[in-house]
Amino acid sequence: MPADGAPKFRRRKAERPAEILAAAMAVFAERGFAGARLEDVAARAGVSKGAIYLYFATKEEVFRAVVDQSLAPDIEAVKAMAAAHQGPFPDLLRLLVGRMVGLVAHTPVGGVAKMVIGEARNFPELARVWHDRLVSQAVEALTLAVAAAQARGEVRAGDPRLFALQIVAPLLIGVIWRETFTPIGAPDVDIEALAAQHLDTLLDGLMLRKAA
Amino acid sequence: MPADGAPKFRRRKAERPAEILAAAMAVFAERGFAGARLEDVAARAGVSKGAIYLYFATKEEVFRAVVDQSLAPDIEAVKAMAAAHQGPFPDLLRLLVGRMVGLVAHTPVGGVAKMVIGEARNFPELARVWHDRLVSQAVEALTLAVAAAQARGEVRAGDPRLFALQIVAPLLIGVIWRETFTPIGAPDVDIEALAAQHLDTLLDGLMLRKAA
Amino acid sequence: MPADGAPKFRRRKAERPAEILAAAMAVFAERGFAGARLEDVAARAGVSKGAIYLYFATKEEVFRAVVDQSLAPDIEAVKAMAAAHQGPFPDLLRLLVGRMVGLVAHTPVGGVAKMVIGEARNFPELARVWHDRLVSQAVEALTLAVAAAQARGEVRAGDPRLFALQIVAPLLIGVIWRETFTPIGAPDVDIEALAAQHLDTLLDGLMLRKAA
Amino acid sequence: MPADGAPKFRRRKAERPAEILAAAMAVFAERGFAGARLEDVAARAGVSKGAIYLYFATKEEVFRAVVDQSLAPDIEAVKAMAAAHQGPFPDLLRLLVGRMVGLVAHTPVGGVAKMVIGEARNFPELARVWHDRLVSQAVEALTLAVAAAQARGEVRAGDPRLFALQIVAPLLIGVIWRETFTPIGAPDVDIEALAAQHLDTLLDGLMLRKAA
DNA sequence: TATGAATGAGTTTTCATTCAT
DNA sequence: TATGAATGAAAACTCATTCAT
Numbered sequence: 001m002p003a004d005g006a007p008k009f010r011r012r013k014a015e016r017p018a019e020i021l022a023a024a025m026a027v028f029a030e031r032g033f034a035g036a037r038l039e040d041v042a043a044r045a046g047v048s049k050g051a052i053y054l055y056f057a058t059k060e061e062v063f064r065a066v067v068d069q070s071l072a073p074d075i076e077a078v079k080a081m082a083a084a085h086q087g088p089f090p091d092l093l094r095l096l097v098g099r100m101v102g103l104v105a106h107t108p109v110g111g112v113a114k115m116v117i118g119e120a121r122n123f124p125e126l127a128r129v130w131h132d133r134l135v136s137q138a139v140e141a142l143t144l145a146v147a148a149a150q151a152r153g154e155v156r157a158g159d160p161r162l163f164a165l166q167i168v169a170p171l172l173i174g175v176i177w178r179e180t181f182t183p184i185g186a187p188d189v190d191i192e193a194l195a196a197q198h199l200d201t202l203l204d205g206l207m208l209r210k211a212a
Numbered sequence: 213m214p215a216d217g218a219p220k221f222r223r224r225k226a227e228r229p230a231e232i233l234a235a236a237m238a239v240f241a242e243r244g245f246a247g248a249r250l251e252d253v254a255a256r257a258g259v260s261k262g263a264i265y266l267y268f269a270t271k272e273e274v275f276r277a278v279v280d281q282s283l284a285p286d287i288e289a290v291k292a293m294a295a296a297h298q299g300p301f302p303d304l305l306r307l308l309v310g311r312m313v314g315l316v317a318h319t320p321v322g323g324v325a326k327m328v329i330g331e332a333r334n335f336p337e338l339a340r341v342w343h344d345r346l347v348s349q350a351v352e353a354l355t356l357a358v359a360a361a362q363a364r365g366e367v368r369a370g371d372p373r374l375f376a377l378q379i380v381a382p383l384l385i386g387v388i389w390r391e392t393f394t395p396i397g398a399p400d401v402d403i404e405a406l407a408a409q410h411l412d413t414l415l416d417g418l419m420l421r422k423a424a
Numbered sequence: 425m426p427a428d429g430a431p432k433f434r435r436r437k438a439e440r441p442a443e444i445l446a447a448a449m450a451v452f453a454e455r456g457f458a459g460a461r462l463e464d465v466a467a468r469a470g471v472s473k474g475a476i477y478l479y480f481a482t483k484e485e486v487f488r489a490v491v492d493q494s495l496a497p498d499i500e501a502v503k504a505m506a507a508a509h510q511g512p513f514p515d516l517l518r519l520l521v522g523r524m525v526g527l528v529a530h531t532p533v534g535g536v537a538k539m540v541i542g543e544a545r546n547f548p549e550l551a552r553v554w555h556d557r558l559v560s561q562a563v564e565a566l567t568l569a570v571a572a573a574q575a576r577g578e579v580r581a582g583d584p585r586l587f588a589l590q591i592v593a594p595l596l597i598g599v600i601w602r603e604t605f606t607p608i609g610a611p612d613v614d615i616e617a618l619a620a621q622h623l624d625t626l627l628d629g630l631m632l633r634k635a636a
Numbered sequence: 637m638p639a640d641g642a643p644k645f646r647r648r649k650a651e652r653p654a655e656i657l658a659a660a661m662a663v664f665a666e667r668g669f670a671g672a673r674l675e676d677v678a679a680r681a682g683v684s685k686g687a688i689y690l691y692f693a694t695k696e697e698v699f700r701a702v703v704d705q706s707l708a709p710d711i712e713a714v715k716a717m718a719a720a721h722q723g724p725f726p727d728l729l730r731l732l733v734g735r736m737v738g739l740v741a742h743t744p745v746g747g748v749a750k751m752v753i754g755e756a757r758n759f760p761e762l763a764r765v766w767h768d769r770l771v772s773q774a775v776e777a778l779t780l781a782v783a784a785a786q787a788r789g790e791v792r793a794g795d796p797r798l799f800a801l802q803i804v805a806p807l808l809i810g811v812i813w814r815e816t817f818t819p820i821g822a823p824d825v826d827i828e829a830l831a832a833q834h835l836d837t838l839l840d841g842l843m844l845r846k847a848a
Numbered sequence: 849t850a851t852g853a854a855t856g857a858g859t860t861t862t863c864a865t866t867c868a869t
Numbered sequence: 870t871a872t873g874a875a876t877g878a879a880a881a882c883t884c885a886t887t888c889a890t
Contacts, residue, residue: 016854030333032245032330032331032333034245035877037880039880047855049856049882050854050855051853051855058882077324083368100367117326117388117391118329120396121244122243122247124395125397127392131398136398156412158412162410165382165385165406169381169384172381180328183339184336186348193281194374197371200376201414202413204368210345249863249864250861250863251863251864259871261872262871262872265865270864432804435663455757456670456754457668458669458670461859471861473877474862474863474875478875541812542668542816546667546668551720551819552820555816560822580837582837586829586833590834593808594801594805597809598801600753604752604754604756604763606759606883607756610772618798621802624798625802625838673885674885683850683851684850685852686850686851686852686886687851690849697883
């Protein structure tokens with residue numbers, strides 16, 4: 001039933017799971033869940049198909065682990081943002097958005113986000129985890145900050161949760177653009193520039209104000 | 213099988229393709245491209261599996277057609293928006309955003325957008341079509357409008373394309389939220405309210421201005 | 425994703441399931457459940473692998489169906505036997521055993537029985553069905569017949585259920601022998617002769633009786 | 637890992653193979669050949685997967701060894717039975733059957749027999765070994781004893797080999813029942829009672845004899 | 849000797865696609 | 870045109886077997 005033949009394997013370690021997940025993240029981001037072949041993940045990780053099953057029970061499990069793992073550092077960042085709550089609102093906002101731009105630029109959140117969006121119907125738990133652990137945390141932190149600023153009379157009246165979404169939206173669109181349209185040759189979006197301009201606009205409005 | 217009293221006014225030939233695409237849109241939106249079974253599409257369309265192949269050569273072709281078809285009306289709307297270029301900028305902006313909210317609320321663009329995002333890597337042509345025919349048109353129209361308003365001294369300085377993205381972003385986020393998080397029980401986003409508040413903020417800024 | 429190439433299939437019918445089950449019975453009997461490859465079943469049935477799944481959801485389902493199907497005719501026979509309950513016990517016994525020999529000789533019960541025995545632990549439901557629908561029916565019928573004969577003073581005292589097992593045992597051993605040892609070249613067992621001799625012995629005892 | 641107080645008197649080397657075979661017997665009896673995972677055998681034996689291969693070349697080899705090993709003691713018993721050939725036939729028969737009941741009740745022959753029956757087609761050598769070393773020995777011994785008794789005028793005319801099968805059959809059926817139907821909740825068979833009643837019936841016949 | 853991580857052939861199952869009717 | 874039975878390539882997953890340690 002088995003084989004004979006040539007030399008097979010070499011090493012053995014505890015980094016395997018992480019290596020596999022890194023490979024999986026890339027493949028999932030490229031092909032989506034259903035389109036990803038575990039064999040490709042294995043190849044990318046420099047491992048055999050079977051080795052994956054040494055660490056993860058199913059393809060779904062791998063997918064979940066990828067999403068899960070990509071959350072950890074971001075959650076910390078979000079918490080840090082939430083803790084930053086001091087000083088005048090514009091400063092706070094600049095700080096928060098700056099943090100988010102950093103995240104978005106230096107981690108593969110974009111790819112994972114795309115996966116979550118694309119597979120939300122097939123894997124509701126993923127959408128749930130992503131929402132509960134990341135999105136809702138961020139939104140809540142922002143919402144509170146906005147509400148506080150409103151209370152202080154710094155920020156105009158309005159639904160603070162919607163304000164939170166408004167704040168985050170361009171960043172997300174930037175990320176999605178990068179994942180969706182840049183690869184097909186559409187002009188890239190400079191997320192940092194977008195964020196900067198967004199901040200200014202957000203704070204002061206789009207319209208010029210004639211000198212009183 | 214006829215002997216039942218129900219009227220047999222099944223539409224014929226001409227509507228078939230449209231019916232199939234409608235069914236396909238629903239199934240693709242639910243399961244994604246790979247997850248969608250043509251058999252389900254057929255069942256949903258009240259048609260045999262084979263019949264699909266009478267009109268479309270492959271599953272990909274069906275997918276393409278779905279995206280393509282969902283574009284047509286929107287493109288018109290975009291063009292209409294583009295044509296609306298008159299009057300003071302705020303009025304224009306309200307008009308445009310209003311149109312987009314209507315579109316987003318009354319058509320399944322949300323579902324299709326999600327598909328395009330999720331499968332962009334697997335079907336770059338889709339992303340391209342979607343971008344070229346819809347996104348870039350809308351962005352361009354907005355960019356031009358912004359630029360014109362800047363020329364007129366109505367709008368502050370800044371990259372008009374980024375302004376365009378800023379304008380659209382919250383709407384898109386709303387749509388994505390609706391497709392991704394609402395189904396898992398997250399609090400819904402009231403897109404109309406979001407748009408309204410977004411407009412106000414955009415025009416006047418987030419910050420309260422002390423009376424001079 | 426699919427193929428091109430040469431002509432594929434021919435006919436189409438309602439006999440398919442039966443054909444598949446016949447093939448499956450043979451393959452299962454030869455290789456056991458786990459050892460049987462559905463591909464072989466398909467080949468034997470002159471059908472493609474996929475075709476099996478048109479009629480049965482899983483390999484287990486096929487297995488179940490095989491056992492199930494092999495039961496039907498036998499159950500009738502058992503019921504017929506049970507209905508035969510008349511006349512002096514020796515006549516009844518000859519009748520019953522004759523019937524069973526016929527069954528055993530002209531149907532593949534042997535092969536199926538072997539499968540049930542071999543896979544009882546893996547598929548308890550099979551053992552249960554086999555027991556409830558076939559074995560216990562037969563045993564019960566025999567038990568009742570024996571008990572009646574005891575009441576009539578025809579048969580000696582003793583546990584009638586055990587008598588029933590004694591009656592059936594040599595037949596079953598014959599069948600099992602045929603499935604297990606005959607194929608490896610062991611001398612065959614002439615089940616009819618065994619049955620005949622068994623009947624005589626059973627009725628009169630093994631021992632010669634000196635003339636009073 | 638030592639620092640706990642439990643005595644560490646693990647047996648060493650010599651017992652390993654036997655321990656592995658004992659574990660294997662259990663697993664094979666539970667799952668059949670194909671269904672048994674060597675990993676489970678290893679776990680059950682308190683040994684690593686690799687260790688099995690230190691003693692046995694393949695899974696088949698392990699299977700063979702299990703069957704082989706389970707034969708040894710039984711063969712002795714059979715030989716002993718064969719040697720017992722003295723005195724009047726009924727005494728002999730009681731002795732022989734008594735021995736067999738003991739065997740059957742106190743060893744796992746039942747489980748092994750089931751395996752042999754179930755895998756006979758896949759592993760003909762097993763069926764052959766089982767037949768040649770055990771079954772045919774027992775049958776032959778019985779056959780000779782019967783023939784001798786016939787010669788002495790103790791036993792009625794008839795094929796002595798078939799008589800031998802008749803003698804053994806109920807015991808085997810009892811064992812098979814225990815392995816097949818008892819686990820699914822069918823009423824158990826009291827093998828000792830079955831044997832006792834079988835002996836009586838065999839010797840004297842099922843039918844009551846009117847007083848001369 | 850003993851371990852257990854790693855391998856990869858082999859099997860089930862799915863589903864886009866074909867084609868006889 | 871329309872049907873749906875049939876096909877078969879593709880991919881997840883299992884587990885006997887190997888071998889570096």
